[in-house]
Amino acid sequence: MFSEPPVNHMDSTDLNKEDPSLESLAAVMREVAQAEILPAFGLVQARAKADGSLLTEVDLAVQQRLIKALERLTPGIAVLGEEMPESEQLRLLERASADDAHAGEASAFWALDPLDGTSNFACGFPAFAISLALFRKGQAELGIIYDPVRDECFSARLGQGAWLNGDPLQCRRDCQRLADAMALIDFKRIPPERVPGLIRTGAFRSQRNLGSVALDWCWLASGRAQIYLHGAQRLWDYAAGRLIAAEAGVITRMLPPGLAEPSAGLTLAPRLAMAAAHPALFDQWWEHVGLPWRE
Missing domain, CATH: 3.30.540.10 (Fructose-1,6-Bisphosphatase, subunit A, domain 1)
Incomplete structure (x- = not known):
């Protein structure tokens, strides 16, 4: 209970x-x-x-x-x-x-x-x-x-x-190499030309897509995955989940499409979400993804 x-x-x-x-x-x-x-x-x-x-x-x-x-x-x-x-x-x-x-x-x-x-x-x-x-x-x-x-x-x-x-709830910090990480990636909302580079051999151990942003964040928080990428989340998608993940120790970043820095204030506009369970892992993931993606 x-x-x-x-x-x-x-x-x-x-x-x-x-x-x-x-x-x-x-x-x-x-x-x-x-x-x-x-x-x-x-x-x-x-x-x-x-x-x-x-x-x-x-x-x-x-x-x-x-x-x-x-x-x-x-x-x-x-x-x-x-x-x-x-x-x-x-x-x-x-x-x-x-x-x-x-x-x-x-x-x-x-x-x-x-x-x-x-x-x-x-x-x-x-x-x-x-x-x-x-x-x-x-x-x-x-x-x-x-x-x-x-x-x-x-x-x-x-x-x-x-x-x-x-x-x-505390995220697992035992995975510090990108090649060992389980990834949650929503490819539907990622520019198609960026996908081949994301999935090249050795990029990560394996990849899943749950189809539920809320559960994505929660599964990161509970250690069921170690890195995350989603191209377009709305306020109600990430509001609770990102807080849960961050309070569990996950490193998170929400970005306007095409930019490498967060913007202030609440908005209904979609946000790109990146996250990792360890600071060193986040740095590797950030470099691998190669943001910002310019149109």
Whole structure:
């Protein structure tokens, strides 16, 4: 059973309410997954959205139920869900940025991906998750990802650590050579001309693609892979997972396409993600990938 380690709650003046416990969030996510996700696994029809990604009625049902639950747990804190209209998402980010500009005010919102890995879910491939992160003043401060197939709940609090089902989570640091690393790479979002160089002989030991960004980050955090590359992640994709990985000791970097340096501020624009489980390994991976990729 998930049990959250003791933590000191943040000053309630920041949110006008204490953060909900990770245990309470995990319980809600498990309940929703058991009611909406698992009974429909591999049985629902999916349709393509404007960006080409898939959507099912389960995505919408999970988002609706979790928004209602979060309104109850943290009244007054808005939810930015993947399946909301983009205009509504942009208004929420603009409001949060405006709040950030006033030193005496605290901005906070939830970033929710109700079903990360919808394509997997729809075709019966067992790799998908619910992803949820709490942002304050432009930074993710709490993240929780629930994998209903494995009943694994990954979580983190900024500066306090990461956990898997309540047990401390630390990435493995025993792999320090690129040739020994297990890689998670999403080739679909990488320029085709860059792929041959990435997969040349001796580049890494082996490669996988889970089809779920949230689980990619969590599996890095838990030592199931050592290096990572994904060409285009959105805010709800990486919000919780990157925090969990970083709190577990993974070296991470999020970059605007075509640039070698991060940009400040929150955005809905896609970001390239790179990561490695050891600083020396990250340096080798960075050199091998050869960023920035210019168009």
